[in-house]
Amino acid sequence: xxxxxxxLSPEAVADPxxxxxxxxxxxxxxWNDTWNGWIVTRFRDVVAVLxxxxxxxxxxxxYLDLHASDEKKDALKALYSIISLGLPFIDPPDHTxxxxxxxxxxxxxxxxxSWRPRVQAIVDDLLGRIETGKAVDFIDALSFPLPVLxxxxxxxxxPEDRDKVRHWTQExxxxxxxxxxxxxxxxxxxxxxxxxxxxxxRSLIRARRxxxxxxxxxxxxxxxxxxxxxxxxxxxxxxxxxxxxxxETTSNLLANGLLAFIRNPDQIDLVREGPELIGPAVxxxxxxxxxxxxxxxxxxxxxxxxxxxxxxxxxxxxxxxAANRDPEQFPEPERFDVTRGMSPQQHTSFxxxxxYCLGAPLARLEAEITYTSLFKRFRHIDLAPMPLxxxxxxIARSLTALPVVMS
Amino acid sequence: xxxxxxSVDKTRCxxxxxxxxxxxxxxxxxxxGQSSVAAPxxxxxxxxxxxxxxxxxxxxxxxxxxxxxxxxx
Numbered sequence: 001x002x003x004x005x006x007x008l009s010p011e012a013v014a015d016p017x018x019x020x021x022x023x024x025x026x027x028x029x030x031w032n033d034t035w036n037g038w039i040v041t042r043f044r045d046v047v048a049v050l051x052x053x054x055x056x057x058x059x060x061x062x063y064l065d066l067h068a069s070d071e072k073k074d075a076l077k078a079l080y081s082i083i084s085l086g087l088p089f090i091d092p093p094d095h096t097x098x099x100x101x102x103x104x105x106x107x108x109x110x111x112x113x114s115w116r117p118r119v120q121a122i123v124d125d126l127l128g129r130i131e132t133g134k135a136v137d138f139i140d141a142l143s144f145p146l147p148v149l150x151x152x153x154x155x156x157x158x159p160e161d162r163d164k165v166r167h168w169t170q171e172x173x174x175x176x177x178x179x180x181x182x183x184x185x186x187x188x189x190x191x192x193x194x195x196x197x198x199x200x201x202r203s204l205i206r207a208r209r210x211x212x213x214x215x216x217x218x219x220x221x222x223x224x225x226x227x228x229x230x231x232x233x234x235x236x237x238x239x240x241x242x243x244x245x246x247x248e249t250t251s252n253l254l255a256n257g258l259l260a261f262i263r264n265p266d267q268i269d270l271v272r273e274g275p276e277l278i279g280p281a282v283x284x285x286x287x288x289x290x291x292x293x294x295x296x297x298x299x300x301x302x303x304x305x306x307x308x309x310x311x312x313x314x315x316x317x318x319x320x321x322a323a324n325r326d327p328e329q330f331p332e333p334e335r336f337d338v339t340r341g342m343s344p345q346q347h348t349s350f351x352x353x354x355x356y357c358l359g360a361p362l363a364r365l366e367a368e369i370t371y372t373s374l375f376k377r378f379r380h381i382d383l384a385p386m387p388l389x390x391x392x393x394x395i396a397r398s399l400t401a402l403p404v405v406m407s
Numbered sequence: 408x409x410x411x412x413x414s415v416d417k418t419r420c421x422x423x424x425x426x427x428x429x430x431x432x433x434x435x436x437x438x439x440g441q442s443s444v445a446a447p448x449x450x451x452x453x454x455x456x457x458x459x460x461x462x463x464x465x466x467x468x469x470x471x472x473x474x475x476x477x478x479x480x
Contacts, residue, residue, distance in 0.1 A: 051422055051440040100428050100461075109465045343418040344464040345441075353440070356423040356463055 005034040007317075007394035014390060016293050016397070017334075020322030029308045035394075037296075037315030038308070041322035043329040043348070045306065049297060049318055050353045053091060056297035056316060058355060060089045063298050067313045075187060082194045085237035088245065092354060101230050102238055102358060105219035106154075109361045115154060119365055122149050123373050130406060135384035138402040143254035146366060147247050154362075155239060156204070156215025168197035169247045172240070194240065201239045205232060246359045248396060249291040253363055254370055255402045257285030260336045261371070262383055262404065267338045272375050282367045283342035287330070290349035293321040293397045320348045321397065378406040412470040413447045413455060419466035426458035426467055433458065442466070 006012065012019040023030050024041035032039050040046055049056050057063065061084045064073050083089065087099055126142045148166045157165055171193030174186045201217075208218045220235045230238075261268050271277050297316045304310070324347050325333040330340075344350070350357035357363070374381070384403035391398040413433065415426075420441040426434040427442060432449035434442045447455050459467035 047440075096424075096428055100425070103425060103461055103463070108461050108463065110460050345418055345421050345466075350421070352421045352423075354422075354424050356421045358463075360463055 005032050007032070007035055008392050010392075013392050016319075016321050017325055020293075020319045021325065023319075024322050024326060029306050031308075032317070035315070035317060037298075037317055038310060039317045039319060041319045041326075043323040043326035046318045046320065046323040046348055047352055048305075049316060050348070050351050050355070053354055055300055055303055057091050057300050058089055058095075058297060059091050060084070062091075063313075063315075067298075075184075078191045079187065079194055082198050083237055083241055085231075085234045086241040087238060087358060088241065088355060095354060097225070097228055098230070098234060098238075099354065099358075100225050101223045101228070102220070104225060105223040106216055107358055107361050112361050112365055115150075115362075116365065116369070118153065119150055119369050120373070122146060122153075123366075123369050127373055127377055132378070132407040133405065135386075135403050135405050138258055138404050139251060139255050139399060140401070142370065143251040143258075143402075144247075146254070146370065147250035147363075148243070150362070150366060151243055151246050151359075154216050155242070156208070156213055156217045161200075164200070165197070165243065168193045168200075169243045172197065172244045173248050197240050197243075198236050201236050202232065205235050205239070242359065246362070248398060250359075250363045250366055252291035252396060252398050253286065253367055255399050256289040256291065256397060257282070257367060257371065258374070258381075258404070259383075259388070259399070259402060260285060260288050262381055264336045265381075267336060268375055268381065270338055271371065275372065277338050278368050278372055279364075280340070280342050281338035281371065282364055283344060283347065284336065284338050284340060285367065286349040287324045287342055287347035288336045289397060290321055290324060290347075291397060292349070292395060294319050294395055295351060317394075318348075320351070323348045374406075381406045411447060411452060411455060413444050413459075414468045414470075415442050415444060416466045416468060417441055419464045421464050421466070423463050425461050425463060429461060430454045430458040 020039075020041050023039060028040070028042045028045060030039045030041070040049060061080055064076060064080065068076075087095065087102060090098065123142075123146065126146060130136055130141050148162065148169065152162060152165055153159075172190050174190050204217055205221060208215075208221050212218045212222065217235075217239065220230055220239070223230060267281070271281050295318050297318065299310050299312055299314050299316065302310070302312050310316070323329070327333050344360075345352070350360040382405050384405050386403045388402070389400045391400055415434070422440045422442070424436070424442070427436065430450045433445060433447040433455050435445040437443040456469065459469050
C-alpha cells in the first residue's frame with residue numbers, strides 16, 4: 001500500500017496507475033483522511049456509483065450549502081454563482097430538462113458530421129505549421145489550440161476574439177482542475193476570468209436572440225423541448241463550461257493518446273494499415289490514459305457499499321483511471337492495444353449515466369481526425385529527449401508539455 | 408408506428424438515458440442501467456427516430472421492415 005494519502009504526491013501525479021492500482025487490489029473502497037472522502041477504484045463500483053444518481057449527487061452547490069464551512073462557502077460563492085447552472089453540477093430532475101435541450105442543440109454524432117471538413121481543415125492548418133525534424137511541443141502546436149478553435153467556431157465566437165477566449169478558459173481552468181498553487185490567487189484569477197467570460201457570452205447570446213445565425217449559440221437560444229426553453233443564465237453557464245470543460249480535457253486526450261502511440265509504435269502502424277481501426281483506437285486511448293483521472297460525487301443518504309458504511313454528506317472520489325485498468329474488466333489492462341475492440345460503453349473516461357460527457361462526440365471527432373492526419377503526414381514520430389511532467393492535479397491527467405520530433 | 412425494427416447496441420449504450428427522456432414508452436432501463444427496447448409502437452415514429460438521432464453514442468439502431476418503408480410524410 002502506498003504510504004502517502006496525498007492524491008497530489010509527486011508519485012501519485014506521475015504514476016496514478018500504480019497508486020490507484022494498489023488501492024484497487026488492497027482496499028477498493030478506501031477512506032482517505034487527507035482528501036476527507038472515499039476513493040473508489042474498481043470498475044464495477046465506479047459504474048455502480050455513476051449510475052446511482054439518486055443516492056450519489058453531483059450538485060456542488062447543495063454540497064457547499066449543507067456541508068462546507070462558512071469560510072469555504074464565501075470563498076467559492078462568486079465562481080459557483082457563474083457555473084452552478086452547468087450540467088455537470090446539477091441532479092435530475094432539473095438536469096433532465098437542461099441536458100435534453102443542450103443535447104438537442106449541439107453534440108449528437110449526426111449533427112457533428114457536418115463539422116468534419118472544418119475540423120479537418122483546422123487540423124491540417126495546425127499540422128502544416130509544424131517544422132519537420134525539430135523538437136516541437138505537440139500540446140502547444142496542436143492539442144491545446146485545436147479544441148479552442150473548433151469549439152469557439154461551433155459556438156459562433158467571432159474569430160478575432162480567439163485569444164481572449166483562450167485566455168479566459170485557461171484562467172478558469174486554474175481553479176477547476178485544482179492545480180497546486182496559491183489558493184486565494186488562483187481563485188481570484190479564476191473568478192475574474194469567469195466573470196468577464198460570462199459577460200462576453202451573455203452579450204453574444206442577446207445578439208443571437210435578435211439576429212439568429214447558423215451557430216450553436218443560436219441553437220441554444222432556439223432549443224426547445226415540450227415547450228420549454230433554456231434561460232439566459234442557463235445558456236451562459238453552460239457556454240462557459242463547454243469551453244472550459246472541453247478545452248483542457250480534449251487537449252489531454254490528444255496528448256496522452258499520442259504519447260501512448262509513440263511508446264507503442266506498432267500500434268501506429270496498425271492504424272496506418274487499417275484506417276477502420278481509428279474509432280476503437282481512440283476508445284483505447286481514452287481507456288488507457290484518460291484525460292480526466294477522476295470525478296467526484298457525494299452521498300445524499302447513509303448507505304452501505306461492499307461492506308463499507310458511507311455516511312450522508314461524505315465525498316466519493318471515483319478513480320476513472322483505475323476503473324479503466326481493472327483486470328476484472330480488461331484482459332492485460334496495462335497493454336495499449338488498439339485491436340481490443342474497445343467500444344464507448346466499455347470504459348469510464350466520459351463517465352456513464354445521465355452525466356455522460358456532452359462533448360464526447362466532438363472530442364472523438366477531433367481525436368480521430370488528428371491521429372489519422374498525423375500518421376498520414378509524418379512517417380516518423382518520436383519523443384524528444386526531455387523529461388515528461390504532469391501538472392499537479394488530482395483530477396486532470398495533464399502533461400505540462402509533450403516534446404516530439406516528427407518527419 | 409410498427410414498421411420499424413428498433414434495437415439497442417449494448418456495447419455502445421452508455422446509460423445517458425437520452426432515449427428514455429425523449430421516448431419513455433419506447434425505451435426502458437434494464438437491470439444493468441442500460442436502455443432496452445420496450446414498446447416502440449406506443450410512440451410516434453418521429454419520436455423514436457428523434458431518440459435514435461439524439462443518442463450520444465449512436466447506440467440505437469433502426470431498421471425499416473421489409474413490407475413497410477418510409478411513410479409518405
